[in-house]
Amino acid sequence: MDIKNVKDMFPVLDQEVNGHPLVYLDSAATSQKPLPVxxxxxxxxxxxxxxxxxxxxxxxxxxxxxxxxxxxxxxxxxxxxxxxxxxxxxxxxxxxxxxxxxxxxxxxxxxxxxxxxxxxxxxxxxxxxxxxxxxxxxxxxxxxxxxxxxxxxxxxxxxxxxxxxxxxxxxxxxxxxxxxxxxxxxxxxxxxxxxxxxxxxxxxxxxxxxxxxxxxxxxxxxxxxxxxxxxxxxxxxxxxxxxxxxxxxxxxxxxxxxxxxxxxxxxxxxxxxxxxxxxxxxxxxxxxxxxxxIGMDNITAHETKLTNYALERFSELEGLEVFGPEKRAGLITFNSEEVHPHDLATVLDADGIAVRAGHHCAQPLMKWLNVTATARASFYLYNTEEDIDKLVNGLSKAKEYFGDVFA
CATH class of the missing domain: 3.40.640.10 (Type I PLP-dependent aspartate aminotransferase-like (Major domain))
Known part of the structure; x- marks a missing residue:
């Protein structure tokens, strides 16, 4: 099976959330299920x-x-x-x-x-x-x-x-x-x-x-x-x-x-x-x-490409702190200087983008990072570069919104 066409195998992804096409970036919490399953x-x-x-x-x-x-x-x-x-x-x-x-x-x-x-x-x-x-x-x-x-x-x-x-x-x-x-x-x-x-x-x-x-x-x-x-x-x-x-x-x-x-x-x-x-x-x-x-090596390669692309796009956003090493698995945990992670996730959800916010069942690590919570976007075989682009646009929108609110 070609990984480029795999998204069509996941019925839950073919829907709108809050009037926008769903962008699911929370696979580290749970993955979506394909038709064969x-x-x-x-x-x-x-x-x-x-x-x-x-x-x-x-x-x-x-x-x-x-x-x-x-x-x-x-x-x-x-x-x-x-x-x-x-x-x-x-x-x-x-x-x-x-x-x-x-x-x-x-x-x-x-x-x-x-x-x-x-x-x-x-x-x-x-x-x-x-x-x-x-x-x-x-x-x-x-x-x-x-x-x-x-x-x-x-x-x-x-x-x-x-x-x-x-x-x-x-x-x-x-x-x-x-x-x-x-x-x-x-x-x-x-x-x-x-x-x-x-x-x-x-x-x-x-x-x-x-x-x-x-x-x-x-x-x-x-x-x-x-x-x-x-x-x-x-x-x-x-x-x-x-x-x-x-x-x-x-x-x-x-x-x-x-x-x-x-x-x-x-x-x-x-x-x-x-x-x-x-x-x-x-x-x-x-x-x-x-x-x-699909092949596990193909899945790894796909996620590596997506993660590198996301890190590159994230570097365009000012005031965004990314946690973790440069070489990593397919997820990015981050915080914005202006926006609390829960508010960030709420604004993104309004645009149909699902990310995780909180301590991620890792409170000792949060203490080590000197934060109480973070936002996390996690990728899987059904995600695309277009999903990353929508996430980055959503983050920019959230920063602008909260900047205007507290200006």
């Missing part, structure tokens, strides 16, 4: 809606094949070795909490260290704060450079023999920073520490390979990669997942239940208690097919 969800509910793993009837078999077929697709898509290393969750947040509470609480004790970065999403800070409180472990943060990056040298100086877990995002949802996961993982392993990677902002936008990165855990969500909401993935190395206790208990994840004792199913099902997210998994499978048809 929408149709796959509808087909499941119309034609073979059934529970999985339990029944031997035809609909149950079809549903099970669809659900487990997606597990195989995910395995190939991220370069995992085994399908049992792919756990379906409600999303990135659930996956990270699963690692923190199941692996972290069992393997951390007083005096151990958990290493993070200040650019983490709250989902990759708060669980570790809670685990540290429960176990007596200490949190340490890799220092950040002025441009919002971390260096391998600083990571090496922060990770010690006391470090048991290194948790960090692959791509910052605020700065667009692409962190050196492979190099940091190698350092962590030198100290017998495990790495936990938040891949919510990376998997939708670039090719990832678990064998190349060699991280121990990797989490991401379907809804940021053209898939449905409510489902995500935890990848974990088999040796770690085998020793972990289940995070939820109930049906589907059990092998045998007695009045006083129970045993668990083998991987991956011991972590998927209750009726699983069947439709979500089928939708995720369709999203993977869609992305692979």
């Amino acid at each position: 929408i149709e796959a969800l509808g087909d499941y509910y119309r034609r073979y809606n059934s529970n999985v793993h339990r029944g031997v009837h035809t609909l149950g078999t079809m549903a099970t094949e669809g659900y487990e077929g997606t597990r195989e697709k995910v395995k190939t898509f991220i370069g995992a070795k085994r399908s049992e290393e792919i756990i379906f969750t409600r999303g990135t947040t659930t996956a990270l909490n699963m690692v923190a509470n199941s692996y972290g609480r069992a393997n951390l004790s007083e005096g151990d260290e958990i290493v993070l970065t200040q650019m983490e999403h709250h989902s990759n800070i708060i669980p570790w704060q809670q685990v540290a409180k429960a176990t007596g472990a200490k949190l340490h943060y890799i220092p950040m450079q002025n441009d919002g990056t971390i260096t391998v040298e600083d990571a090496r100086n922060t990770i010690t023999d006391k470090t048991k877990i290194v948790a960090m995002g692959h791509v910052s949802n605020v700065l667009g920073t692409v962190n050196p996961i492979k190099e940091v993982t190698a350092i962590a392993h030198e100290h017998n520490a495990v790495t936990v990677v938040d891949g919510a902002q990376s998997v939708p936008h670039m090719k990832v390979d678990m064998q190349d990165l060699n991280c121990d855990f990797y989490a991401f969500s379907a809804h940021k990669m053209c898939g449905p909401t409510g489902i995500g993935v935890l990848y974990g190395k088999k040796k770690h997942l085998k020793q972990m206790e289940p995070f939820e208990f109930g049906g589907e994840m059990i092998d045998f239940v007695d009045l006083y004792e129970s045993t668990w199913k083998e991987l991956p099902w011991k972590f998927e208690g209750g009726t699983p997210i069947i439709a979500g998994a089928i939708g995720l499978g369709a999203a993977i097919d869609f992305l692979e048809d």
Whole structure:
């Protein structure tokens, strides 16, 4: 599929908002869904809606094949070795909490260290704060450079023999920073520490390979990669997942239940208690097919071109501060000297332009940036240079409007 024509595959983009054609620049929060994903969800509910793993009837078999077929697709898509290393969750947040509470609480004790970065999403800070409180472990943060990056040298100086877990995002949802996961993982392993990677902002936008990165855990969500909401993935190395206790208990994840004792199913099902997210998994499978048809390298190249164009256009605007490194993933976080981010987003919305404003679930990073909130425009495969032009024109209009109001 040619990425130049891909926008036509997203029905939600073919509408007007406040009398203007929609310009959707909030894909870091959630991506829009293409027709093949929408149709796959509808087909499941119309034609073979059934529970999985339990029944031997035809609909149950079809549903099970669809659900487990997606597990195989995910395995190939991220370069995992085994399908049992792919756990379906409600999303990135659930996956990270699963690692923190199941692996972290069992393997951390007083005096151990958990290493993070200040650019983490709250989902990759708060669980570790809670685990540290429960176990007596200490949190340490890799220092950040002025441009919002971390260096391998600083990571090496922060990770010690006391470090048991290194948790960090692959791509910052605020700065667009692409962190050196492979190099940091190698350092962590030198100290017998495990790495936990938040891949919510990376998997939708670039090719990832678990064998190349060699991280121990990797989490991401379907809804940021053209898939449905409510489902995500935890990848974990088999040796770690085998020793972990289940995070939820109930049906589907059990092998045998007695009045006083129970045993668990083998991987991956011991972590998927209750009726699983069947439709979500089928939708995720369709999203993977869609992305692979376009090609992840083509998506990355498209977003890089768009981001560079946007940075060039932003440089034309006076009084606009852009946060983050020059080399970044496909998003730009910024503030205007004259206009509060929420007011900026409101004015842009009046012209049909959707951007995000707030702390982006990264309050420690906002404090590091010395701001309370920022505006963010995030790009995906369906965005165009015309969208960027409309954003820049909207920003100019907002600055003029507020300049007149307070003149």
